[in-house]
Amino acid sequence: MQKEKENENELRELNIDDTIYETEVPASFDKRWAPEDEKQIKAFIPGTIIEVTTKAGSTVKEGDILLILDAMKMYNEIVAPVAGTVEVIAVSAGERVEKNQLLVRLK
């Protein structure tokens, strides 16, 4: 919020179709999109790991269940988004995890 304030009324250059305009640009505009790494499986919601159903080194197919995350009063199956080999399992059963915490990394 504070940063947005500072930039207010300040004119910057903005390129639209190769023409450079002088205009106000909100701070949020500077965030750049980056592709998501599908092999890093992160918690989409905070919760508790109920069970880890895979092992490091296992080969998994797309859709294979990797672990069960208890959140929003539901046992959520966390599945492999792509096929690969389980490189790291970063959590264990009973562990409480935060949102966006790394759960499993595939290779």
Added chain:
Amino acid sequence: MSIKSRLTEFGSKVQNLFKGGGDIAQEKQKKRGKLTARERVDEILDTDSFLETDLFVEHSSTDFGMDRKKLAGDGVITGYGKINDRPVALFAQDFTVAGGSLGKAHAAKIVKVMDGAGTKKIPLIGINDSGGARIQEGVDSLYGYGEIFLRNTTFSGVIPQLSLILGPCAGGAVYSPALTDFVFVVEKISNMFITGPQVIKTVLGEDVSPEVLGGAKTHTSVTGNAHFYAQTEQEAFGQIKRLLSFLPANCLEASPVYRSAAPVKDITDNIIPDNRRKAYDVTDVIKGLVDNSDFMQVHEHYAKNIVVGFARMDGKTVGVVANQPRYLAGVLDVNASDKAARFIRFCDAFGISLLTLVDTPGYLPGVDQEHAGVIRHGAKLLYSYSEATVPKVTIIMRKAYGGAYIAMCSRHLGASSVIAWPTAEIAVMGAEGAANIVFRKEIAASDDPEAMRQQKIDEYEDKFANPYVAASKGYVDILTEPHKTRNIVIKAFEFAGVQDHGNSFRRHGNIPL
């Protein structure tokens, strides 16, 4: 019982009911910096115009000890009154009575006054200050919300519906305001969210204050859920009165006509900068065109790359839509399209003519925009302009490129009149971009590509960056200088008839949502 004692009894009953949740609760409300529900009704309506209904309504629930609880007016004040001598219907939830919670009787009072507004065809004002559903009444409170949502929807486009959020408005309760035409919020008083900070903390571990999650600033600048931001309740009441002055009582009547008045400061021919890359504030142009320079912006702090709001031309209300070069160069994007489309549809529903001012380089490029559905959202702008049958006058001031030219109420979408200034550039795209594409081979093959590029840009600019190509094909109806524009716009509106698409047999169109 004698008449006298009956009257005394009546008097003391009324006095008690007027106290709402009692002196202590009223004090608490004031300590929060809030007016009481009754003070709000008094301040918003013309003096002595309020006709209260259902003051004596009581709830009939018995669970959880409710049978022993008396709730004054069941936590809501309802009735009719006048604002600047024009009738309105209104309800005001009373937070001092059981937290303004909504039970069956409370909802029935609101429903009754809504039905009153619908049959009398007068605007409805809802003052929201409620903790939400009255849990003790169970599914009856859900029934209540549903009945209100149904009416918000069936009266949409029939009567103007205004919502003031003057306290909490959480959970399902937010959807009544969301279904209405305009939402007013006040700093440090208004809070709107589906799930509050506590639930979010528990479920997601995200720590956020009610203000940041769903306060007045958030809803006017981030979410766009609210249209008008005020520092105080009184300021919000003033905004409501001003807004109503532009609006008709219902879709069958015309807006009030005022005496025509010249702008405080007319626009001069150099209102826009010489350098077409330089920014300027389009609200200066609007104020230089409209009566008294009186322009009321809607959604002022949201999607600032497009400006929408109400003004008058020759005494009659017009809805203004304008690209804002001062912000993000006036590009069209997801939020700007949503904002403008909603406004255009409101104007069309209530017979308010549309004045469009064009100066936009096109759509905002970016992965974010594409993934946010700029195709679907951008389509709303095309849809709403094409659908609108009210008189539509468009002024092309400077850039009108490509798809954005079409979208900004071009002749092709059914504008009644398209006016352009000599500074207008109506082309498929800007000179730089076009030269880079059309003359790519020549530029690459040149010994001095930069010089060649500049030469081709200049050539393209000379040939296409003007209004004359479009005017020669009849895509622009009238060319004029800025200082003559006001009079031409007034004439254009005068001669513009209401359009008829000839498809009134259809149930309704299917706007991309």
